[in-house]
Amino acid sequence: MAKTLYDKLFDSHVVRENGDGTYLLYIDRHLVHEVTSPQAFEWLRLAGRKPWRREAILAVPDHNVPTRDRDKPIADPVSRLQVETLDENCRTFGITEFRMNDPRQGIVHVVGPEQGLTLPGTTVVCGDSHTSTHGAFGALAFGIGTSDVEHVLATQCLVTPKSKAMRIWVNGRVGPGVTAKDIVLAIIGRIGTAGGTGYAIEFAGEAIRDLSVEGRMTVCNMAIEAGARAGFIAVDDKTIAYFEGRPLAPKGRLWEQAVAAWSTLYSDPGARFDREVELDAAEIEPMVTWGTSPEMVVPVSGRVPDPDAEPDPVRAAGMRAALRYMGLTPGTAIEDIHLDKVFIGSCTNSRIEDLRAAAEVVRGRKVAPNIKLAMVVPGSGLVKRQAEAEGLDRVFVEAGFEWRAPGCSMCLAMNADRLAPGERCASTSNRNFEGRQGQGGRTHLVSPAMAAAAAVAGHFVDVRRFQ
Amino acid sequence: MQAFKRVEGIVAPLDRANVDTDAIIPKQYLKSIKRTGFGPNLFDEWRYLDHGEPGMDHSKRPLNPDFVLNQPRYQGATILLARENFGCGSSREHAVWALVDYGFRVVIAPSFADIFYNNAFKNGLLALVLPEAVVDRLFAETEAREGYTLAVDLEAKTVTTPDGDVIPFEIDDFRRHRLLHGLDDIALTLQHADEIRAYEERRRREAPWLFEPPAV
Ligand code: SF4
Numbered sequence: 001m002a003k004t005l006y007d008k009l010f011d012s013h014v015v016r017e018n019g020d021g022t023y024l025l026y027i028d029r030h031l032v033h034e035v036t037s038p039q040a041f042e043w044l045r046l047a048g049r050k051p052w053r054r055e056a057i058l059a060v061p062d063h064n065v066p067t068r069d070r071d072k073p074i075a076d077p078v079s080r081l082q083v084e085t086l087d088e089n090c091r092t093f094g095i096t097e098f099r100m101n102d103p104r105q106g107i108v109h110v111v112g113p114e115q116g117l118t119l120p121g122t123t124v125v126c127g128d129s130h131t132s133t134h135g136a137f138g139a140l141a142f143g144i145g146t147s148d149v150e151h152v153l154a155t156q157c158l159v160t161p162k163s164k165a166m167r168i169w170v171n172g173r174v175g176p177g178v179t180a181k182d183i184v185l186a187i188i189g190r191i192g193t194a195g196g197t198g199y200a201i202e203f204a205g206e207a208i209r210d211l212s213v214e215g216r217m218t219v220c221n222m223a224i225e226a227g228a229r230a231g232f233i234a235v236d237d238k239t240i241a242y243f244e245g246r247p248l249a250p251k252g253r254l255w256e257q258a259v260a261a262w263s264t265l266y267s268d269p270g271a272r273f274d275r276e277v278e279l280d281a282a283e284i285e286p287m288v289t290w291g292t293s294p295e296m297v298v299p300v301s302g303r304v305p306d307p308d309a310e311p312d313p314v315r316a317a318g319m320r321a322a323l324r325y326m327g328l329t330p331g332t333a334i335e336d337i338h339l340d341k342v343f344i345g346s347c348t349n350s351r352i353e354d355l356r357a358a359a360e361v362v363r364g365r366k367v368a369p370n371i372k373l374a375m376v377v378p379g380s381g382l383v384k385r386q387a388e389a390e391g392l393d394r395v396f397v398e399a400g401f402e403w404r405a406p407g408c409s410m411c412l413a414m415n416a417d418r419l420a421p422g423e424r425c426a427s428t429s430n431r432n433f434e435g436r437q438g439q440g441g442r443t444h445l446v447s448p449a450m451a452a453a454a455a456v457a458g459h460f461v462d463v464r465r466f467q
Numbered sequence: 468m469q470a471f472k473r474v475e476g477i478v479a480p481l482d483r484a485n486v487d488t489d490a491i492i493p494k495q496y497l498k499s500i501k502r503t504g505f506g507p508n509l510f511d512e513w514r515y516l517d518h519g520e521p522g523m524d525h526s527k528r529p530l531n532p533d534f535v536l537n538q539p540r541y542q543g544a545t546i547l548l549a550r551e552n553f554g555c556g557s558s559r560e561h562a563v564w565a566l567v568d569y570g571f572r573v574v575i576a577p578s579f580a581d582i583f584y585n586n587a588f589k590n591g592l593l594a595l596v597l598p599e600a601v602v603d604r605l606f607a608e609t610e611a612r613e614g615y616t617l618a619v620d621l622e623a624k625t626v627t628t629p630d631g632d633v634i635p636f637e638i639d640d641f642r643r644h645r646l647l648h649g650l651d652d653i654a655l656t657l658q659h660a661d662e663i664r665a666y667e668e669r670r671r672r673e674a675p676w677l678f679e680p681p682a683v
Contacts, residue, residue: 015666016659020641024659026666028677036559038500049653052663064498078498078521085500122677129558129582145560145586146502147652155656157663161639193485194552197581227555229581250676258676293485314550318484412557414494421518433489433556439518 002268005234006165006200009140009265013123015157024157028122031108032059032095032149034086035414036127040150041089051093052156058117059090059097062107063414067377067404070101079415106380106406109133109221109347114380116246120235120262125152130347130430132223135232136216137239138265140200142229163229164274166199167267170207172281177464179357180215181349181428181447183207183279184222185287189297191277196228199275202267203233207281213242214353221348222430225294234266286463288334289432289445291322296432298334300450300462306330325434326442327422334460337444341425342367342374342455343437344401344448346411349428350379354448355387359395361452361466367400368458375402375417377409401455413438426454469591470649474572475618476545479535480609486549487556488583492565495520505561506568510536536569540613548605549576554583554594563590573619575626577602588642591649593621595636621647 003011015024037059044050051057064079074080083100090097098105104115109130112118118134124141125131127149134141148158168191170183188195201223208216216233223231233239240259243249250258285299296319298305307319307330323330328337344350344358355378367374376396378384384406387393393403410417411429419425419441428451429436432443446454453463496508498521507525514536516529530537536544547566553576554562563586566574572592577599579587587594597605608628609615618627621643626634645652656663671678 016662018641020644021639022641024656024662026663026670035497039502039560042500042502047653076498082498082500119677121674127558127560129556143558143582145558145563145582145589147560147586147589151653151656154653155660155663156667157656159641159652159656161641193555194578194580197552197578227552227580250679254676254679258674261674293487314484317482321483412489412494414497431487431489431556433487435493435512436489439493439512 002270004165004267004271004273005138005202005232005265006140007271009121009123009232010162012121013140018159022159022161025123025160026157027125027152028056029112029117029124030057030152031112031124031126031131032057033063033108033126033128034061034082035063036146037089037149038082038085039146040127040153041093043150044153049154051095051153054094056156057095058112058115059086059095060105060108060111061086061100063408063412065100065407066415067407067409067417070405076416103381103385106383107347107350107408110351110379110383113137113217114246114382116243116249119243119249119258120239121265125158129224130221132229132231133217133221133347135220135223135230136213137242138232138235138262140230140232143224163200164198165202166196166228166275166277167202167204167273169205169276169278170203170281171205171278172207173210174207174281174284177286177449178284179447179449180211180218182284182287183281184219185289185294185297185445186279186284188222188226188294189287190279191226193225193293193295194227196223196226199228200230200232201226201228203231208233209236212353213238214351217351218348222294225430235262286447286450288450288460290326290328290334291319292325292432292434293322294430294432294445296322300334300460302334304328304330304332304334335462336459338370338424338459339426339454340372340423341419342371342451343410343425343427343429344375344451345377345379345409346429347379348430349448350377350383352383352386354428355383355392358448358452359392361449361463362399362401362456363395365399365456367455370458371455373402374400374455375404375410377404378406380406410437412436426451426460468589468649468651471572471591471593471621471646473618473620473622474545476572476616477541477543478546478548478605478609478615478617479541479544480548480606481535482550482606484550485552485555488554488559488562489556491554491562492559497559497561502564503568505565506570509565509569510534543570545570546573546575546617546619547571548602548609549574551577551599553579555580558582560586560590563587563592567592575602575605588646589652591646593619593646595619597626597634597636601634
């Protein structure tokens with residue numbers, strides 16, 4: 001029978017069917033960070049259990065790490081304790097960890113693929129909702145809570161029902177200046193933040209195939225923002241080329257064998273999906289969120305919408321609350337929104353191509369005087385090193401950006417990088433929830449090129465005019 | 468895990484859609500390495516007028532009188548009534564711990580985000596899906612009548628209103644079974660350790676590269 005990619009990934013990992021609608025699913029790769037793991041390790045210890053398969057685990061601190069003064073201990077004692085707890089747990093249980101000052105340290109979702117720990121056809125979990133990122137490589141990857149982190153540590157398996165399958169086609173080609181971020185924001189704008197709930201989403205179509213693997217990571221990263229725990233894309237030559245020579249990728253004869261297996265990771269013609277959605281790539285513009293949910297998004301040429309025009313009362317109330325929080329008036333042109341800060345980073349957009357795209361826009365220009373802080377936080381130490389080898393750090397610094405050390409940083413503001421109440425930020429991250437980047441902070445989600453253009457202009461501007 | 472059979476209690480209505488886990492428990496509290504003590508910081512940014520940080524004496528902070536959980540009539544609530552897509556956003560199980568630590572045993576909504584839903588059942592919190600029209604009605608009744616209570620019976624799969632109206636609900640059998648008996652998932656899975664090893668053996672033959680990575 002014709003199988004979807006989801007069927008192939010799921011079925012090949014079923015250890016047993018439990019007979020109650022759930023499956024025992026084998027997990028190939030487990031990524032661990034400092035925020036969602038301490039309680040799991042503690043329970044493991046209390047129950048006298050130990051990790052089932054240590055070699056399947058890679059740990060890296062990312063959420064709490066400071067982005068400067070990394071030669072000193074972490075100043076915030078609570079953050080420090082959490083990072084040290086991870087170090088201690090990894091030492092006790094014999095788990096590989098890239099510590100804070102390891103050159104390979106970075107955001108867990110950037111590091112996994114970069115090292116070749118994530119591979120096509122694998123199941124990947126992490127106590128982090130953006131684990132969907134790894135689906136870009138034809139993997140089944142999804143976020144789990146701390147109880148499940150413990151479950152995977154102890155058994156290398158998860159108990160889970162099978163999701164429904166959705167396919168989202170992005171047909172045709174995007175215009176110049178339109179990026180992976182704009183594609184995924186347009187998708188979320190279309191299906192809503194709960195549109196993918198209960199589904200695993202396959203992204204398909206010419207515009208998706210045209211994306212680089214890094215762009216595909218951006219799309220899959222935000223599958224969770226559409227409500228889907230997992231998003232993924234079929235394997236093609238670009239996927240396979242990406243892994244060649246990665247430290248943990250197979251070599252020699254095993255590589256040949258792996259490539260043969262990976263080449264079957266696509267949905268068979270005629271495979272049945274529970275839902276299919278189609279978007280026309282040519283209609284997608286650079287996108288900007290205006291509210292406090294990623295579905296509150298419009299093209300840069302648009303205006304802040306009017307809740308009075310929304311027929312659904314619950315939605316209209318949500319829009320009013322968002323406008324109040326964001327300090328915006330309906331009808332304001334997006335390009336008239338002025339900014340205080342600009343953040344380029346996060347597991348959505350902190351890879352080398354993102355930094356190149358942003359640098360291209362700022363090269364030879366200056367950050368506008370009304371911008372209090374513009375910062376670039378590379379996704380990993382290796383991305384940082386690569387960017388420096390290409391001279392991108394100098395482009396940013398000369399324009400007035402701060403060039404920082406890798407981590408989650410102002411994506412969620414658990415470290416010292418955050419917005420003050422009322423501050424408005426153009427951010428390449430994935431969530432514009434209330435308080436996400438600091439209490440009272442106002443987040444607008446955009447692509448790296450759009451964030452760079454906004455830094456130079458001091459307000460949102462259509463990046464296509466910069467090119 | 469605490470078993471769940473029947474809960475009867477005061478209902479608190481949180482009339483917002485898409486309540487995300489950042490709102491349920493803000494990130495500064497995720498720095499804790501414990502799994503208890505999150506209750507005072509549930510909905511921190513809506514509940515208090517000042518900015519909260521871990522280590523503060525939260526009982527001394529100024530409360531936002533407009534926030535629903537601060538209203539005297541909802542004190543002691545054990546059932547939270549919510550709108551669609553409750554618990555969206557981050558995978559943080561701390562959100563469930565905070566709800567449980569505060570005293571909630573049930574959250575009723577038209578829909579939940581997947582990861583939150585899964586986390587809830589791991590901690591004895593019943594995430595109960597009811598149709599939108601029923602939730603609308605419960606909101607109206609809760610707000611209209613002070614001291615409004617509901618009785619949630621997981622064994623019978625029913626919610627009973629103070630007027631004796633019985634509303635049936637649907638729930639996956641496996642989740643219901645585990646919750647009713649407070650079962651430890653890991654112990655259950657480890658009963659199948661031999662099958663996990665057999666899978667690994669088979670998989671090692673089919674896809675050896677997954678088991679022989681070069682050393683990190
Ligand atoms: S960068 Fe942001 S979204 Fe990504 S893992 Fe870190 S905190 Fe989560």
